[in-house]
Amino acid sequence: MFLKDYISDVVNGVSSLLKGMRKTGYYFTHPKEIITEQYPDNRATLLLSERFKGEVVMPHDANNEHTCTGCTACELACPNGTIKVVTKFEVSPEGKKKKAIDALVYRLELCTMCNLCIVACPSDAIKMAPNFEHSVFDRTKLTKVLNQPGSKIREGIE
C-alpha cells in the first residue's frame, strides 16, 4: 500500500511538472504569441486612447484664439494647486474694461491628472492631451504657460 502511494506520488508529481513544461514549451515554439512592444521604435504606430490623461493643454484655433475667460474655476477645482490663473483687464475699442487671462500657469510636476479642472471648466477652454513623454532635464521646464503668446479670447465667449 505504501509503495503504491509512493509510486503514484512520484508519477503525479512528474506528470504535473510535465504539463507545466508543455505550456512553456508551447510558448517557446510559438513566437507569434510574443507581445513585446518595441517602444521607442514604434512611436509612429503607438496608439494612445484619445481620452488618455497625459497633461492639460489649451487648444487654440487658427487665429490664435482660445476660449478661456479667466474665471478661475479650474484653479478652485484643482486639489494640488497645479493651476494658477493670472488675469488682466483688457480695454476693448469701445472703452469697456473686460477681464481676460494674462497667463494660465500649469505646473505639470504637481499635476495628478485627476481631470477635475477639465470637468469644472465652463467654456471647455482646457482639455487633457494624450502625451506621456514628459521627462526633461530641468525641473523648471515642467512649469508651463498654457495660453500661447499673443493669443486672445474668441469672440462671443463670456
Next chain:
Amino acid sequence: MTNEEIKEYISSIAPAATFDETGEWLNMIVESAQLKPTMAALRTGKMQMNYLFCLTCVDFKTHLTMVYHLSATTHRQSIVIKANLNREQAMIETVCDIWRTAEFLEREVFEMFGVDFTNHPDLRKLILEEENPKGFDEKKGYWPLRKDFEDPINMIKL
C-alpha cells in the same frame, strides 16, 4: 436584535452610557474608565461582537473621542462605541486583548493622536519615525492628526 434590546443590554452593563440613534448605527458614549468592562461584556455576553472593523480617534478641538465600530459575524448588527478623552492627558485602556486587530490600530492612534493605551503590550510608533523630527517642540507632542498640529516644512496650505 432591535436597538431597544441592545440599549437595554448595554444599560445593564454600563449604566452611565448615553445613546444616539441619529446615524446609521446605534451610537453609544461611555465613560473612558468604563470602556474596557463594557467592551469585554459586548464581546463575551449575548451580543458576541467579535469583529472590530474600525478603531479610530477624532479630534474635536475641545476633546478627543475614541470611536470603536463593532460588528458580529453571527447576527451582523453593528454598533458604535465612543469614549471622550481629555486632550492633555489622553489615556484609555487597551482592547487589544479582546480583539487582536486592535494592537496595530491602537499603535496607529497612539502616534497620530497621542492617546496612551494602558496595558498595551507593545505601544510604540508604527508608521512614523521613532524619534520626533529635530527642532520640534517636545512638550507639545508630535501628533500629526490632531487639529492644532503644525508642520511648516511638510504641510503646504493652499
Next chain:
Amino acid sequence: MFSLEGITTNVQDWLFMKFNPTLALAMECVIVILLAISLFAILGLVLVLMERKVAAHIQIRLGPNRVGPGGMFQTVADTLKLIMKEGLVPDLADKFLFNLAPFVVMMVGMLLLAPIAFAKNFQIWDINIGVLYISSVSSLSVIGILMAGWASNNKYSLLGAMRSGAQIVSYELSAGFAVLTIVVLTGSLQLSEIVNAQQNGWWIFKGHIPAVIAFVLYIIAVTAETNRAPFDLAEAESELTAGFHTEYSGMRFALFFLAEYINIFIVCAIGATLFFGGWMPLHIGNWEAFNHIMDYIPSSVWFMGKTFFLIFLIMWFRWTFPRLRVDQLLNLEWKYLLPISLFNLLLVAVIAILGWHF
C-alpha cells in the same frame, strides 16, 4: 573531412619536432590553458545570451535585441559594464576569503574541463578514473560558495551558503549513483571508453528503462548541484535577495555568474557523454546509408549539439517551475531520489550481469 583530431596531432608533432620534449610539453600546457580560458569566455557569453533568449521566448517576450544583430553583443556589453564597475568589499568582510571565493569556484570549473571529450580524440587529459575525478572535483565548488557566504559577513549570504552546503552535499549522492549506472553498464571509469562503448547505440537507448531513470535522476541532481531553479535556494532571489553573492559586485560577481554557466555546461557535457554518447554520431541499427550521413557531421558538432540540448532542458526547468523550500529539497533527495537511484543501480547491476543490454 574537418577533424579536430588532425589538428591536435599536427600541433603536437610539430612541437616535439622543433623543441625538446620538456619545453614542448610546457608549451602544450600553455596552449591548453589559453584554450580553456577562451572557451570559458566564449561559453559565458553564449550561455548568458542563450538563457536570456530562452527565458524571453518562454515568457512571450523578445529578449535582448538592441546591441548587435538580434542582441548578439548584449553580453559583451554587460561584461564591459561589469569590468568597469567598482568591486566593493564590505567593511567587516574577511577580505582574503572574500577575494578568494570567486576564484575557487572558477577553478573548479576549469579543473572539470580536463577529462571531457569535446570531439573524437580531442581531450585534455584522458584519465583512467575520469568519472571518479569528475564527481570528486565537482563537490569542491561548495567550498567556494561557503567561503563566499561566510566571508561576506552578511546574514543573507550566510543563510544562502549554508543552504547550498546542505544541498550540494546531498545531491552529490544521487548524481553519483546516476553516473554509476553507466559505469556498471560500461565496466570502465574512463570517459573515452564510455564513449567508445556507445558506438552502436547510446546508453539511453541501449540501457533500457534503468538508463532513462538514471538520466532523469542525473538531470534533477545536477540542476540542484549547479544551484539552478527550481533548486536555486542558495540564491533564492525572493527570499535571500541574492544568497551567497549578495555582497559581490563588479568582476567578482561576474566570476560567480560565469562559474554558474560553466558548471551548467560541464554537467551537461558529462551528461551528454554518459547518456548520449558524447561525440558519437547517431547510428540506427542496419541503416547503412543513414549511419553514413550521420558520420559526415563532425564529432564536435555532435558533442556540442547534445550538450546544448541538455542545457536548454535545464533552462526550460528554470523558467517553468517554482522554487522548492529547503526542507522539501532535502526530502526530495533523501526520500525520493536516493531510494530510487539505489534501486535503479541494483536493477542495472542485474541487467549488466545477465547481459540484457544491447
Next chain:
Amino acid sequence: MYNQTEIIKDTSELGAEGELVINMGPQHPATHGVLHLVVTLNGETIKKIEPHLGYIHRSIEKMCESLTYRQFIYVTSRMDYLSSHINNLGCALLVEKGMAIEVPDRAKYIRVILSELTRIASHELWLGAMAMDLGAFTPFFYAFREREMITDIMEDTCGARLTMNYIVPGGLMYDIHPDFQKKVKAFITQFKSKVTEYEDLVTNNVIFQSRTKGVGILSAEDAISYGCTGPVARASGVSCDIRKLYPYEVYDKVEFDEVLETAGDSFARYIVRVKEMNQSIRIIEQLIDNIPEGDFVGKTKNVLKLPKGEFYTRVETARGEFGVYIVSEGGTTPHRIKFRSPGFSNLSVLNHIAAGSKIGDLMASMGTLDLVIPDIDR
C-alpha cells in the same frame, strides 16, 4: 589578513540563543514595495516578524481634511493603487449617502462592471507576483498579458491605466467609450481561454502545491479577531463579502457566489482568488449587455456640503473590506476622515501565521496576504 576579532564581535550581537535578526525590506524582492520586516530567525525557522511601516506614509487622512468632497476622491486612488476604482467608489458612495444624491442606473451598472474589471486586474497582478515570490517567473508575464487588456479598457474609458478617478459624486465623470462593451467581451473570451494556463503552470504544479498547502494556516476565529477581510478571511471560511452582506450599487441584482474555502492555508487563499476572478467574470457577463440608457451622472449641487454628523460606508475591494469613516461639521471639507484599509488588518496577522515556519514559507504566507504597502501606510 584574517581579522578574527571583528567577526566574533559581530556574532556576539546576535543574542545568546543564536538568534539571527535580518531586515527584510524596505528594499527586498519579496516585499512588494517598501515594507520593512524585522525577522528574527533561528537558523531557517522564523521566531518573530515585526513589521516596520511608514516608508510610503503620506498622511492621506490629514490631506483629505483640507480637500473638498469632490477633490478628496482622487487621493484614494493612491492608497490601494491596484483597486483604485473601488476605493473611489467607496468615497463617492459615502458622499452620495450623506447628501442623498440619486445616481442614475447607467452609472451604477458601469461602476460595477469597472469594479469587477479592477478586481480581476488586481488578482491577475497578485497571481503573477505571488508565483514570482515562490520562484516561478513565467506566470507573471502570462498574467500581465490578460491584465494588460483590462488596463487598455480602462485607458479607453477612464483615461488612465491605474489611478482612474473616473467616479464623481452622483455618477461618472464622462460616459463610457463606444467600444467599451465590445472590448470587455473580447477580454472575457480571452480570459476564459487562458485561465487553464494558470492551472497547468501554477495550481496543479506539485512544487507549488507543496509550497503552499498547510502553510500559514489562519483559523476562522483568528481571522475575525485580527479583522481580516477579503480573500484572506474567506479562505478561512469567514463569510465577509460586502457585496453579499451589504449590497451596494447593483450587486443585489446580479447572481454570483461568495467563494469560501475552509483550509485557511496559503493554497486556500490562492484558490479563493482564482475562483473570485471567475465570479467577477460572471458578474460582468450578466451586466455588460444590460447597461441601461440614460444619464451617466445625476444632478448635484455645485458645492457639496455633507450635513453634520458621522458617515460610514464600506465596499469590497480586491483585498477586502474598505471602509470610509467621515466626521462632518457641515462644511465643505471633512472634519476627520478615516480609511479602514484592508491591507492594514491583513498585515497584522502576518506574525501570527508565519512565526514558526521557514523563510520560504514566509514568502508564501506574505504573498497570499496580497499586501499593497501604500494601502497599509496611507
